[in-house]
Every structure is written in C-alpha cells, then in structure tokens.
Amino acid sequence: MVCIENESGYLDALVGGSKYSPDNQYIRATQATLQPGSCFNPLYYSAAIDSRLYTPATIMHDQPTVFTAADGKPYIPQNFGGAFQGNVCVYYALIRSLNIPSIQILDAIGFDAAIERTTTLLGIPENEIAARNFEPVYPLGLGSCDIHPIELARAFAIFANGGKIVTPFAIRNVLDKDGKVFDDPEQRLKDEHAAMGDAAQIISPQTAFVMTKMLEMTVHNGGTLSNQKNALTYKNS
Numbered sequence: 001m002v003c004i005e006n007e008s009g010y011l012d013a014l015v016g017g018s019k020y021s022p023d024n025q026y027i028r029a030t031q032a033t034l035q036p037g038s039c040f041n042p043l044y045y046s047a048a049i050d051s052r053l054y055t056p057a058t059i060m061h062d063q064p065t066v067f068t069a070a071d072g073k074p075y076i077p078q079n080f081g082g083a084f085q086g087n088v089c090v091y092y093a094l095i096r097s098l099n100i101p102s103i104q105i106l107d108a109i110g111f112d113a114a115i116e117r118t119t120t121l122l123g124i125p126e127n128e129i130a131a132r133n134f135e136p137v138y139p140l141g142l143g144s145c146d147i148h149p150i151e152l153a154r155a156f157a158i159f160a161n162g163g164k165i166v167t168p169f170a171i172r173n174v175l176d177k178d179g180k181v182f183d184d185p186e187q188r189l190k191d192e193h194a195a196m197g198d199a200a201q202i203i204s205p206q207t208a209f210v211m212t213k214m215l216e217m218t219v220h221n222g223g224t225l226s227n228q229k230n231a232l233t234y235k236n237s
Helices: 037-051 090-095 099-109 111-122 138-142 149-160 185-195 205-221 228-236
Strands: 002-004 011-014 059-062 086-089 181-183
Touching: 002 149, 037 090, 037 099, 037 111, 037 138, 037 149, 037 205, 059 090, 059 099, 086 090, 090 099, 090 205, 099 111, 099 138, 111 138, 111 149, 149 205
Parallel strands: none
Antiparallel strands: 002 011, 059 086
C-alpha cells in the first residue's frame, strides 16, 4: 500500500510486505515491479482527453472487435466475464473497465502518445522504458507493462494535484539535538519543482479535472468497486 499526500508527495503510509527482518528488507511498494492491469487505463485516457478526439460523453462501441497488429496478426481482446455492453460513453467504459473501448482509444491516439503520457505520469526514466515492457503492442492498453506501486500512486496523485508534478518523499526534515533544522528535504523538493517552471505542469489543469471527476465516478459507481446492483442502477439512470 502507498498512501500519498497529493499536494506535496509526502508518504503518509507505506506497506511493503510482511515479515520485515534483517534477512528480508525487500519493500514491494517501492521495489517490486507489477503489471498494473486496468489501473493503467486512466493514464492514457488522459492523453485521449488532451487529443480532443474524446470527451467523457463520447460514444464508444463495446462489441467483439478484431484489431490488426503491426505484424499483421489479429488481436481479439475480451472483456472480463466475456460480456459486451454495446454503445457506452467513455466515462462508463472507464468506470466499468471495458477492454474493447480502451483498446479502441489506444488505437486512436497511437502507441507513441500513450507511451509518452504514461511514462511521464509514472516518472519512469527513459532508459528504463524498454526494459519495463512499454512496447507498441495492444496488450499495453490492458496494463502489460511493469511498474512499481509507488509510481502508480504518483501518477494518480498528479491527477488530484491539478496536473502538477508530484515526487514521493518520506522525510519532511531532520532536526539536531537542539531542535534546529539540520536538513530540509521537503523544502528542497519544493525548490526543485519551482525551478522547473512550466515543466512542473505535467498535464493541463483542465485534463486533470476531467480525469479526477471520471475517477470519482469509478469509486462511486464502477462495477469493479461497487456491487452489481449499484452499477446497473447507474447505467440505467
């Protein structure tokens, strides 16, 4: 678990595994690489909103679809449970984690735009992108890459922070025996962000607002996090 303060990046809580001991100091929250699955979708959805090809109300077609890979081979994704919803809005495709519309969005904005946006939000160094399986293939849209949980927390914190950069840190300051500040990592980080100027705005405040609102819908009405009855009520309302 990673619990992060959106505005500052301060780590309120971090749970990295069990049986932490001198022989086991592997912190899964910061060191393990995991496939994010559907948690990855909102990251490139934000690029789709930026592209102006899509809004939360754009109609998508959730139906059996064959995508053609660069090598000419067919790629036929399925939704969880094998059911299709028909015509749905972008926001509904996100909150219900529908794979077909997600791949359609990935196909429309292009792999380059998706990879650039997702790695920027996650803060992944350019020299690690290939090794982390950020490849121009359709499974990328379903979260087939490798990321650290703390990177994903950073990406979502950027949405909540109005699109501004968030850098996770664990120590606000260090005091000497007299209570005077010996080291101030938090202020140093603030100074670094201020020195970045416009580059500190990772995505626009407008896009961050839209993504935050759609993610709020996911919490309140998404089929993944709510019970089936609530999800169906929301769809039919």
